[in-house]
Amino acid sequence: AATDEFTITINGKGGHAAQPHRNIDPIVIGSQLVTALQSIVSRGSNPLDSLVVSVTKFNAGEAYNIIPEKAVLAGTVRSLTKHSRAFAEQRMRAHCEAFGLLNNIKIDLDFKNNYPVTFNHSGQTDIAADVADKVSINGPITREVEPMMGGEDFSYMLEARPGCYIFLGNGESANLHHPAYDFNDDALPYGMSYWVELAQYRLKDAQLTPAEKIAA
Numbered sequence: 001a002a003t004d005e006f007t008i009t010i011n012g013k014g015g016h017a018a019q020p021h022r023n024i025d026p027i028v029i030g031s032q033l034v035t036a037l038q039s040i041v042s043r044g045s046n047p048l049d050s051l052v053v054s055v056t057k058f059n060a061g062e063a064y065n066i067i068p069e070k071a072v073l074a075g076t077v078r079s080l081t082k083h084s085r086a087f088a089e090q091r092m093r094a095h096c097e098a099f100g101l102l103n104n105i106k107i108d109l110d111f112k113n114n115y116p117v118t119f120n121h122s123g124q125t126d127i128a129a130d131v132a133d134k135v136s137i138n139g140p141i142t143r144e145v146e147p148m149m150g151g152e153d154f155s156y157m158l159e160a161r162p163g164c165y166i167f168l169g170n171g172e173s174a175n176l177h178h179p180a181y182d183f184n185d186d187a188l189p190y191g192m193s194y195w196v197e198l199a200q201y202r203l204k205d206a207q208l209t210p211a212e213k214i215a216a
Helices: 026-037 039-044 082-103 122-135 154-160 185-207 210-215
Strands: 002-011 051-060 070-079 106-113
Touching (some): 002 026, 002 082, 026 051, 026 082, 039 051, 039 082, 051 082, 070 082, 122 185
Antiparallel strands (some): 002 070, 002 106, 051 070
């Protein structure tokens, strides 16, 4: 998926927690905003268009008895189309503006476009899959994979040149980014074999004449 990062700064009015009527509580506003942002996907986007809005940071306050001046939210947006990507940013800006007006404060949104969609090209995908089949000891590899909402900077290379991004199986383990993730060292020989086989395949292909390539 295309990945974007956002930071929302809620500029409230701090003061004593025993006198909330004299303050503008950025924690309460931030909590309401987190919930409201979920409606961008659940009630704003087409259910058939993949879109994810995740708030992954909420930082505010340091004391038990003080309402802080500021709250900072941050997170990520994932999308598979340019339309969904633009829609998510537009709705997030509208939400921040509306909550700012409602509470008579300034809410700043820093929205950063990150990686584009990782899009495999058909010809290179066929080659990568055929080579992977040769080194697989567990039967044919999985060629039909559903779109995933993770992000990948290899997408920049696929925009510049045709290519294919593949997964090397790790066996039964926790997912990537999970604290219990443990790379399976037994997968290393298969990964090395794949690259050797791929290099040999492409070198051999480069030496064939056009007629030989058609016959092959």
